[in-house]
Amino acid sequence: MAAERLALGGVSVTIFDHMPSPARKLLMAGVGGLNLTHNEPLETFLSRYGEARRALEPAITAFPPAALREWCDGLGQPTFVGSSGRVFPKAMKASPLLRAWLRRLDGLGVQLRLRHRWLGWEGDALVFDPAVEPQAGAVVLAMGGASWPRLGSDGAWSGGMAPSLLAPFLPANCGFIAPWSPYMLRHAGTPLKRITLSFAGRTVPGDATLTDAGIEGGPVYALSAAMRDTIASDGVATAMLDLRPDLSLEDLRQRLAVPRRAQSLSTFLRKAGGLSPVSVALLRECAGTPENVAAAIKALPVRLTGTTGLARAISTAGGLRLGALHGLAERGVFAAGEMLDWEAPTGGYLLQAAFSTGYAAGESALAWLQGNPATSPD
Numbered sequence: 001m002a003a004e005r006l007a008l009g010g011v012s013v014t015i016f017d018h019m020p021s022p023a024r025k026l027l028m029a030g031v032g033g034l035n036l037t038h039n040e041p042l043e044t045f046l047s048r049y050g051e052a053r054r055a056l057e058p059a060i061t062a063f064p065p066a067a068l069r070e071w072c073d074g075l076g077q078p079t080f081v082g083s084s085g086r087v088f089p090k091a092m093k094a095s096p097l098l099r100a101w102l103r104r105l106d107g108l109g110v111q112l113r114l115r116h117r118w119l120g121w122e123g124d125a126l127v128f129d130p131a132v133e134p135q136a137g138a139v140v141l142a143m144g145g146a147s148w149p150r151l152g153s154d155g156a157w158s159g160g161m162a163p164s165l166l167a168p169f170l171p172a173n174c175g176f177i178a179p180w181s182p183y184m185l186r187h188a189g190t191p192l193k194r195i196t197l198s199f200a201g202r203t204v205p206g207d208a209t210l211t212d213a214g215i216e217g218g219p220v221y222a223l224s225a226a227m228r229d230t231i232a233s234d235g236v237a238t239a240m241l242d243l244r245p246d247l248s249l250e251d252l253r254q255r256l257a258v259p260r261r262a263q264s265l266s267t268f269l270r271k272a273g274g275l276s277p278v279s280v281a282l283l284r285e286c287a288g289t290p291e292n293v294a295a296a297i298k299a300l301p302v303r304l305t306g307t308t309g310l311a312r313a314i315s316t317a318g319g320l321r322l323g324a325l326h327g328l329a330e331r332g333v334f335a336a337g338e339m340l341d342w343e344a345p346t347g348g349y350l351l352q353a354a355f356s357t358g359y360a361a362g363e364s365a366l367a368w369l370q371g372n373p374a375t376s377p378d
């Protein structure tokens with residue numbers, strides 16, 4: 001995105017990427033339909049970035065969700081708003097958008113040099129493997145976070161930066177470890193449909209999935225920052241599952257007040273309580289044989305003892321500190337995307353911030369070059 005802004009401004013641009021092909025993570029995001037952004041009011045949208053909102057707001061208001069949708073239109077990839085307000089390309093994948101975009105960049109004269117890894121600086125000179133010495137009038141860094149490293153963003157760029165510029169990488173939108181018993185492991189891979197998960201005063205509806213390691217899925221990702229930080233400080237986070245959020249406690253109590261007769265408890269809970277087999281297993285796992293079964297179904301404590309790690313997380317928190325950007329800009333170095341120290345939930349907020357900060361970095365680099373006529377862009 002930065003390359004496009006610069007090239008449109010008449011600057012000669014070269015993109016270096018250490019992978020054999022570009023935008024592998026964007027393509028992977030396309031496997032899930034490519035949730036580009038969200039259609040909610042801008043004020044609500046901005047609130048999703050938490051502490052990083054102040055730093056990101058200028059970039060997102062300069063290139064907001066509506067502008068991103070127009071940009072997609074311009075590439076022949078119209079978008080639509082899904083029932084949840086999430087925005088997707090009609091093609092529901094990234095490859096046509098990427099192909100059209102690469103064609104546009106090529107038409108603007110942007111050079112793409114693959115299999116070149118940025119290692120850092122020697123003085124003011126950029127260091128690459130294999131060695132090349134581009135005479136760059138301005139530099140935009142956009143090397144992503146550190147999750148799903150096989151897609152290219154492995155976080156190794158942090159080795160080329162002064163440690164004082166960096167906040168530690170942490171998994172965001174990640175799964176969690178719950179030390180399941182062997183009995184529970186039989187249900188690994190099974191979805192927990194239409195539950196709510198609550199933590200630290202927030203309740204999120206959706207589907208979760210039990211895994212060998214613990215639990216993952218939309219509601220888990222949405223609460224992941226708070227749960228991760230609590231585990232870091234207290235060693236454990238206890239989230240509350242409501243296995244029947246569609247029923248009040250009183251309704252559930254009445255349903256379970258009918259005589260059980262010869263049925264096993266599992267069969268009874270499945271029939272009278274409407275619980276799936278995995279929900280029954282989870283109830284037994286997390287609550288044993290509770291005195292008040294209805295209350296346990298409505299608020300089942302799940303002990304989480306760790307995240308399932310950065311490599312499997314959807315995104316990365318930490319990275320280049322937002323406060324470091326000013327000092328870098330004074331040297332003609334700009335940065336964008338997930339390599340910056342911000343985090344946001346899934347829902348299109350990750351790609352929108354990556355696009356918007358890329359747009360802003362391109363505009364800033366252009367202004368810097370124009371204000372420095374002695375430096376020839378190359």
Ligand SMILES: Cc1cc2nc3c(=O)[nH]c(=O)nc-3n(C[C@H](O)[C@H](O)[C@H](O)COP(=O)(O)OP(=O)(O)OC[C@H]3O[C@@H](n4cnc5c(N)ncnc54)[C@H](O)[C@@H]3O)c2cc1C
Pocket residue numbers: 016017018019022023024025026028029030032033034035036037116117118119142143144145147148151152153154155156157313314315336337338339347348349350351352354
């Ligand atoms: C499975 C999955 C699904 C996702 N789905 C969505 C979604 O639907 N919606 C959404 O908003 N977000 C989604 N995301 C997140 C989104 O894809 C990222 O936030 C976004 O791609 C970040 O863009 P970026 O340009 O900052 O970094 P990346 O897309 O990670 O690009 C960084 C680039 O830098 C290159 N690079 C890294 N280090 C170096 C180096 N040292 N030298 C040279 N090149 C280097 C990499 O090869 C890569 O090409 C998803 C993520 C995953 C893993």
